[in-house]
Amino acid sequence: MFELKARDGLGRIGLLHTKHGDVETPVLLPVINPNQMIISPQEMKEYFKAKMVITNAYIIYKNEELKKKALESGVHDLLNFQGAIMTDSGTFQSHVYGDVDVDPQEIVEFQRKIGSDMGTILDIFSEVDDDIEKVQEDMKKTIQRASKATEIKGDMALACTVQGGNFPKLRLDCSKELSSLDCEIHPIGGVVPLMEDYRYKEVVNIIIASKRGLLPSRPVHLFGAGHPMFLGLAVLLGCDLFDSASYAKFAKDGRMLFSDGTRKLEEIVELPCSCPICSKHCVDILTEMHKNGDYKAIAMHNLYVTFAEINRIKQAIYEGNLWEYVEKGCRAHPNLLSALKALRHHKKYLERFETISKSSAFFYTGPESMHRPIVYRYEKRFFDRYQHPKTRVQVGFDEGNRPYSRFYKKEIDKILDVCDAHFIVNSVFGPVPIELDEMYPIAQSIIPDELEPETLDRMRRLMERHSHRGLFELAVMYDGDETLQFLTGMGKGGTFDIDMQRVKSVADMQFGSGAADVLIKGEVELVKSKRTGKIRNVISEGKHVLSMRASDGLFTLKEEGARRLHRGFSAPGLRVVVEEDSVQFNREGKNVFAKFVLDCDKELRPMDEALVVDKNDELIAFGRLMMNREEMLAFNRGIAVKIREGFDKKE
Ligand code: GUN
Numbered sequence: 078m079f080e081l082k083a084r085d086g087l088g089r090i091g092l093l094h095t096k097h098g099d100v101e102t103p104v105l106l107p108v109i110n111p112n113q114m115i116i117s118p119q120e121m122k123e124y125f126k127a128k129m130v131i132t133n134a135y136i137i138y139k140n141e142e143l144k145k146k147a148l149e150s151g152v153h154d155l156l157n158f159q160g161a162i163m164t165d166s167g168t169f170q171s172h173v174y175g176d177v178d179v180d181p182q183e184i185v186e187f188q189r190k191i192g193s194d195m196g197t198i199l200d201i202f203s204e205v206d207d208d209i210e211k212v213q214e215d216m217k218k219t220i221q222r223a224s225k226a227t228e229i230k231g232d233m234a235l236a237c238t239v240q241g242g243n244f245p246k247l248r249l250d251c252s253k254e255l256s257s258l259d260c261e262i263h264p265i266g267g268v269v270p271l272m273e274d275y276r277y278k279e280v281v282n283i284i285i286a287s288k289r290g291l292l293p294s295r296p297v298h299l300f301g302a303g304h305p306m307f308l309g310l311a312v313l314l315g316c317d318l319f320d321s322a323s324y325a326k327f328a329k330d331g332r333m334l335f336s337d338g339t340r341k342l343e344e345i346v347e348l349p350c351s352c353p354i355c356s357k358h359c360v361d362i363l364t365e366m367h368k369n370g371d372y373k374a375i376a377m378h379n380l381y382v383t384f385a386e387i388n389r390i391k392q393a394i395y396e397g398n399l400w401e402y403v404e405k406g407c408r409a410h411p412n413l414l415s416a417l418k419a420l421r422h423h424k425k426y427l428e429r430f431e432t433i434s435k436s437s438a439f440f441y442t443g444p445e446s447m448h449r450p451i452v453y454r455y456e457k458r459f460f461d462r463y464q465h466p467k468t469r470v471q472v473g474f475d476e477g478n479r480p481y482s483r484f485y486k487k488e489i490d491k492i493l494d495v496c497d498a499h500f501i502v503n504s505v506f507g508p509v510p511i512e513l514d515e516m517y518p519i520a521q522s523i524i525p526d527e528l529e530p531e532t533l534d535r536m537r538r539l540m541e542r543h544s545h546r547g548l549f550e551l552a553v554m555y556d557g558d559e560t561l562q563f564l565t566g567m568g569k570g571g572t573f574d575i576d577m578q579r580v581k582s583v584a585d586m587q588f589g590s591g592a593a594d595v596l597i598k599g600e601v602e603l604v605k606s607k608r609t610g611k612i613r614n615v616i617s618e619g620k621h622v623l624s625m626r627a628s629d630g631l632f633t634l635k636e637e638g639a640r641r642l643h644r645g646f647s648a649p650g651l652r653v654v655v656e657e658d659s660v661q662f663n664r665e666g667k668n669v670f671a672k673f674v675l676d677c678d679k680e681l682r683p684m685d686e687a688l689v690v691d692k693n694d695e696l697i698a699f700g701r702l703m704m705n706r707e708e709m710l711a712f713n714r715g716i717a718v719k720i721r722e723g724f725d726k727k728e
C-alpha cells in the first residue's frame with residue numbers, strides 16, 4: 078500500500094498504491110463538495126495535476142439523488158474523476174452540528190459500495206475542552222468502531238482515525254490500539270479547532286504522540302490542516318496526506334492564502350504572488366468579482382499556493398534541508414515558532430529517524446537549529462562513545478574556519494613542540510576533538526559569525542560538562558603566545574598523530590565505543606588521496622578494513638571490517654537479522670527487503686553501515702541501511718539494507 082522513496086526528518090516522499098493509480102506523498106487532497114463544486118474534479122486534475130481528491134460520503138448518503146447515482150455508477154462517475162478518491166464519513170458534520178444521523182457500520186459499507194478507494198470510519202470527534210473521562214470514553218468507541226469496520230471493508234483501503242483530544246497520552250494509547258487493526262491509513266482527527274485558533278504547539282504535540290504509537294509503514298493523514306503555513310512542520314513530523322477545504326472556505330470570505338499566512342482582499346495593495354490567477358488579475362478585479370459572489374479565482378489562487386507549497390516541501394526532502402526550510406517558515410507566526418521550539422522536547426524520538434549524514438550542509442538558521450536531532454546525536458555520541466587520547470594536556474581553540482585542523486595547523490605544531498597535548502574546539506556543536514573536524518555535520522555546516530545567547534550558553538554548558546569529567550591534568554584555552562610560553566614548562570613535546578586519531582575516533586563515534594580497537598589494530602597503513610590529502614583507505618594487518626568518504630568523513634565498511642565488527646561486537650550490536658528465505662540472496666549481494674527482516678539493532682539509524690546476519694548470527698553480508706529498526710519491522714515493501722557485499726560461504 079505504501080513505500081518510501083526519500084526521507085528527511087520524519088518527513089518522507091512515499092508512494093501510495095490505490096485502485097485508481099499510484100499517488101506520491103506528501104499530497105494535498107482538495108475537498109470536493111458534491112453539492113457545490115466551485116472547482117470541479119476535472120479542473121483539479123487539469124490545473125493542479127491532482128491525482129487524488131477527497132469527498133464526503135455522508136453528504137452523498139444524505140442526498141437521495143446523489144446517493145442513488147453513487148450506488149448505481151460509483152463515486153468516480155458521480156464526481157467524473159478517474160483518479161483516486163478518499164471519502165470521509167460524517168464525523169466532521171457531527172462536530173459542526175452536534176450529531177449525525179447514520180449508523181457507523183452503514184456509512185463504512187456505503188463507502189465501499191460506491192467504490193471509494195479509501196474510506197473513513199465514523200470516528201468520534203473529541204472537542205478541545207472535553208474532559209479526559211469523556212475523551213477516553215469516546216476514544217474507546219472510536220476504536221470499537223474501527224475494529225468492526227475492518228470486518229466489512231472488503232477491498233477498500235480503510236482509514237482509522239486517531240482521536241484522544243488534547244491529551245497526548247490518550248493519542249498514544251489510541252494510535253497503539255489502532256495499529257493492531259487491519260487497516261491501511263491513519264488520519265489524525267480532532268485538530269481543526271486547534272488549527273483555527275493557531276494553537277500549533279498543541280497540534281505538534283498531538284502529531285508526535287500519535288506518530289509514536291502508529292506503524293511507520295502506514296501513511297498518516299492530518300485531517301483539516303490544509304493551510305500552507307503549517308504544511309512543512311506537519312510533513313517534517315511524518316504526516317503524508319492533507320485535505321483542504323480552506324481553499325474554498327477562505328475564498329468565500331475573501332481571504333487569500335499564502336505560505337506565510339492569510340490576507341484579506343481589502344488589505345492587499347500589491348499581490349505577492351505570481352500564480353496564473355495573480356499574474357492575470359489585479360486585486361481590484363478580484364475584489365470586484367468577490368463582491369459579485371464570484372470567488373472561484375480566489376479559490377484557484379488558494380489552491381495554486383497550497384500545491385506549490387507541497388512541491389517546495391518535497392524538493393526540500395530531496396535536498397535534505399527540510400529542517401532548515403521549516404525553521405525558516407516558522408518565523409511567519411509566533412505560534413508556529415512556539416510549535417517549532419516545542420520539538421526540542423521530542424529530540425530523543427526524532428533522532429531515531431534522522432539519517433547519519435546528508436548530501437546537503439547543515440545551515441544554522443537560529444538557536445532552534447541547535448535542537449535538531451543531528452545536533453543532539455553528536456552531543457550524545459561525544460559523551461557516550463568518544464575515547465580521549467591519553468595526554469597530560471588539553472588545549473582548547475575557539476570556533477574557527479573548517480576544517481579546524483587545517484585552520485589551526487600552525488598552532489597545533491607549535492604546541493606539540495613543547496608539550497604532549499590533545500586539542501578540542503569549542504564549537505557551536507559543543508566540544509569537538511580536532512580530529513573529528515571532517516565528520517558530518519561538523520565540517521559540512523555553515524554558521525553565522527555572531528551567535529545568540531541561547532546558543533552560546535549551550536556551548537558553555539557542554540564545555541563545562543566535558544571539563545568536569547577531569548580527563549586531563551591540565552586544560553587550557555589557547556590564547557596565543559602566552560599560552561605557548563605557559564605550556565613550555567609542561568615537560569617534553571607530544572606525538573599526537575591526527576590521521577591515526579581521526580580513523581580511531583570516527584570509528585568509535587560511528588560504530589560505538591570499542592570499534593576502533595576491534596577494527597584498527599596491528600600494523601596500520603592509511604592511504605590518502607593524492608589530490609586532497611584526505612584519508613581514503615584504512616589498511617590494518619595488511620587488510621583493507623574501511624574506506625573514508627570524502628563527502629561526510631564517515632566510513633564505508635569493507636569485507637574485513639565487517640568480519641572484525643562481527644567478531645568484536647556481540648549480538649544484537651550493529652546487526653540486521655534476516656529470515657532464512659532471504660539469506661542466499663543476500664549472500665549473492667542482493668539487497669535486503671524490509672519484509673524479510675526479523676530484527677535490527679535499536680541503535681542503528683538510516684544510512685548507517687550494518688552487518689546482515691541469519692538467525693544463528695552467522696555473518697552473510699553487510700551494507701547500508703535505508704530504514705531504522707521500527708521501519709524495517711513495519712514495512713512490507715521496500716529495501717531495508719542496500720548490500721555492499723555478500724559472503725558466499727562460511728569464513
Ligand atoms: N475532518 C476534520 N476533522 C476530522 C476528524 O476528526 N475525523 C474525520 N473523520 N474527519 C475530519
Ligand code: ZN
Pocket residue numbers: 350351352353354355356378381
Ligand atoms: Zn496567486
